[in-house]
Structure formats: C-alpha cells, structure tokens
Amino acid sequence: xxxxxxxxxxSQVAVFHNKRAFDQLVRKYQSPVRRFFLNQTLGNAPLSDDxxxxxxxxxxxxxGSFRGLSSFSTWLFRIAYNVHYDYRRRQKCAExxxxxxxxxxxxxxxxxxxxxxxxxxxxALSLLxxxxxxxxxxxxxxxxxxDRISDITGMPQNTVKSHLRRGKEKLADYLKxxxxxx
Amino acid sequence: xxxxxDGLTGWDGLTGCDDEKLIDRFFGEAGRxxxxxxxxxxxxxxxxxxxxxxxxxxxxxxxxLWTWFCLLVGAVLFxxxxxxxxxxxxxxxxxxxxxxxxxxxxxxxxxxxxxxxxAMVVLIAVFLLVVLPYxxxxxxxxxx
Numbered sequence: 001x002x003x004x005x006x007x008x009x010x011s012q013v014a015v016f017h018n019k020r021a022f023d024q025l026v027r028k029y030q031s032p033v034r035r036f037f038l039n040q041t042l043g044n045a046p047l048s049d050d051x052x053x054x055x056x057x058x059x060x061x062x063x064g065s066f067r068g069l070s071s072f073s074t075w076l077f078r079i080a081y082n083v084h085y086d087y088r089r090r091q092k093c094a095e096x097x098x099x100x101x102x103x104x105x106x107x108x109x110x111x112x113x114x115x116x117x118x119x120x121x122x123x124a125l126s127l128l129x130x131x132x133x134x135x136x137x138x139x140x141x142x143x144x145x146x147d148r149i150s151d152i153t154g155m156p157q158n159t160v161k162s163h164l165r166r167g168k169e170k171l172a173d174y175l176k177x178x179x180x181x182x
Numbered sequence: 183x184x185x186x187x188d189g190l191t192g193w194d195g196l197t198g199c200d201d202e203k204l205i206d207r208f209f210g211e212a213g214r215x216x217x218x219x220x221x222x223x224x225x226x227x228x229x230x231x232x233x234x235x236x237x238x239x240x241x242x243x244x245x246x247l248w249t250w251f252c253l254l255v256g257a258v259l260f261x262x263x264x265x266x267x268x269x270x271x272x273x274x275x276x277x278x279x280x281x282x283x284x285x286x287x288x289x290x291x292x293x294x295x296x297x298x299x300x301a302m303v304v305l306i307a308v309f310l311l312v313v314l315p316y317x318x319x320x321x322x323x324x325x326x
Contacts, residue, residue, distance in 0.1 A: 022227075023227050026222075026223045027219060027223045030222050030226075031216050035215075038217075053222075053226050056226045056230075057229060060230050140205065141209055171205050171208075172201035175204050175205065175208055180204060181200070181204055
C-alpha cells in the first residue's frame with residue numbers, strides 16, 4: 001500500500017511536475033533521510049540537513065530516471081548514500097584536517113542538546129569505519145535487510161555481511177565496556 | 183520496511199545472541215527516534231522553486247540566443263542571395279497586381295452588382311498598406 005501510494009506520487013511528480021506530490025514525499029521521508037545523515041555525520045545537525053536537502057533536490061531533478069524496479073525509499077536512500085559518499089570524497093580531496101577538527105567542534109556543539117544516550121550512540125558509531133557505519137545504521141535504525149542494503153550501497157551482499165559483523169563486534173565491545181550489558 | 187532481524191545472517195554465527203540483543207536494545211532506545219520536520223520540507227520546496235526559476239531563466243536566454251542566431255543566418259542569406267533585389271521585384275509585381283485588380287474592380291463596378299464605393303476602396307488600401315505592415319512589424323518586434 002505504501003509502495004503503491006509512493007509510486008502514485010512519483011508518477012505525479014515525473015509526469016505532471018506536481019510539486020505538492022513531491023512535498024508529500026519530502027514530508028514522508030525527511031525523518032529517515034535526516035536520521036541517516038545524522039548517524040553518518042555523528043550528530044552534526046546543520047551538515048545533515050544540508051546533505052538531506054541536496055538528496056531531495058537530486059531526487060526531484062532525476063525523478064524521471066526512477067524506473068520502479070526497487071521501492072522509492074531504496075532509490076532515495078541510494079541517492080542519500082551517493083550524496084554522503086561524494087561529500088566524504090570531497091573532504092578527503094581537500095585534505096584539511098583543520099576543517100575536520102572544526103566539524104568535530106560543530107558536532108560537539110550541536111550535540112549539546114542531545115540526550116546522553118544519543119551522545120553514546122554517536123560515540124559508538126564514531127568507532128566504526130564509514131562503510132561499517134552505513135551498513136549498521138541502515139540495518140539497525142532503518143530496518144533494511146541485507147539485500148536492500150546491498151542495493152543502496154552497491155556493495156556485494158557478502159561485503160555488507162562482513163561490514164555488519166565487524167561493526168557489531170566493535171559495538172558490542174563498546175557497549176560492554178560502558179556497562180550497557182548490566 | 184522489513185524487520186532488520188531478517189538480515190542478521192553472518193552475525194549470529196560469530197557473536198552471541200546476548201550481544202545481538204544488547205545492540206538491538208541500544209539502537210532501539212537511541213537510534214530510532216522520529217525527527218520533527220521543523221520547516222525542513224518548506225526549505226527543500228523553496229530551493230526547488232528557486233532552481234526552477236533559474237532553469238526557466240536559462241531556457242529563456244537560450245531561446246533568445248537561438249532567435250538571434252536564426253535572424254543572423256537569415257540576414258546573411260539575404261545578403262548572399264541578393265535578397266533586396268528579389269524583394270523589390272516581388273513588391274513591384276505584387277503592387278502592380280493589386281493596382282490592376284483595383285482598377286478592374288473600379289471600372290467594372292458600375293456594370294456589376296458589387297457595391298464598391300470610393301470609401302471602401304480607401305479602407306481596403308489602408309488595410310493593405312498600413313494595418314497589415316504595422317501588425318507584421320509589431321509581431322516581429324514581440325518575437326525579437
């Protein structure tokens with residue numbers, strides 16, 4: 001039913017350039033997409049919102065290329081993943097460690113109002129590699145199964161499984177060390 | 183969305199069920215909260231509208247450039263193919279044909295049933311020589 005209504009909205013946008021239909025899609029998916037970016041950027045809210053905005057604008061401009069082979073949410077998350085991947089690559093190309101330090105400060109300041117549990121979550125996620133973090137958050141917070149994580153990230157399923165296994169080992173270790181097992 | 187537990191193959195084999203529950207509980211408490219919109223959707227739609235305006239301006243510019251290009255090509259062809267002489271010749275032929283027709287109508291009017299007064303002839307002449315060229319020029323200016 002959800003997929004059906006998504007496809008109806010998408011066709012309204014693609015055929016009639018219906019902005020109201022796209023507005024409904026944005027309202028429906030803003031929370032999971034922003035949460036995805038919050039987890040990837042370790043709680044940097046302004047950066048997450050910028051990346052989420054870029055994701056929705058890319059989705060709007062390339063909605064004609066959506067063929068309906070996967071669900072709209074998978075397609076949208078694939079765009080989000082690519083946006084984040086491009087952002088990371090730009091950061092690496094720039095090689096500005098100072099900026100990263102600045103970003104860390106922003107993270108800390110934006111996390112000032114974040115509950116302690118979320119701070120722990122971001123700290124735990126910071127221990128993971130980028131790919132591990134993406135796979136872990138897609139599975140544990142967004143509830144995607146391995147095949148769809150593979151569709152979103154473009155990684156083979158076995159690679160996704162490896163990232164999940166290693167990521168979960170690190171998370172379990174972190175949680176145990178911080179007394180979450182009691 | 184599918185339950186994430188469907189995708190735990192490859193994890194169960196290496197770590198214990200307790201670890202799995204521990205991580206699941208932790209993410210359940212900390213990771214799955216809904217994020218309030220707080221104007222985010224409006225900001226996205228506003229940026230999309232801005233982008234549409236920019237795209238519209240770009241296509242209008244392209245349209246204008248294309249019009250000028252066509253006009254330039256037309257002018258060059260006009261010069262190369264000696265268009266002015268052709269135009270003068272055509273105008274002369276057209277004018278003499280119109281005058282001949284008017285002359286025929288005027289001379290035969292009293293003998294036919296067509297009611298053609300001198301005022302009507304003036305009206306037709308005004309239409310052909312003033313209104314029609316004026317309207318054509320106006321349309322051309324609007325396009326350019």
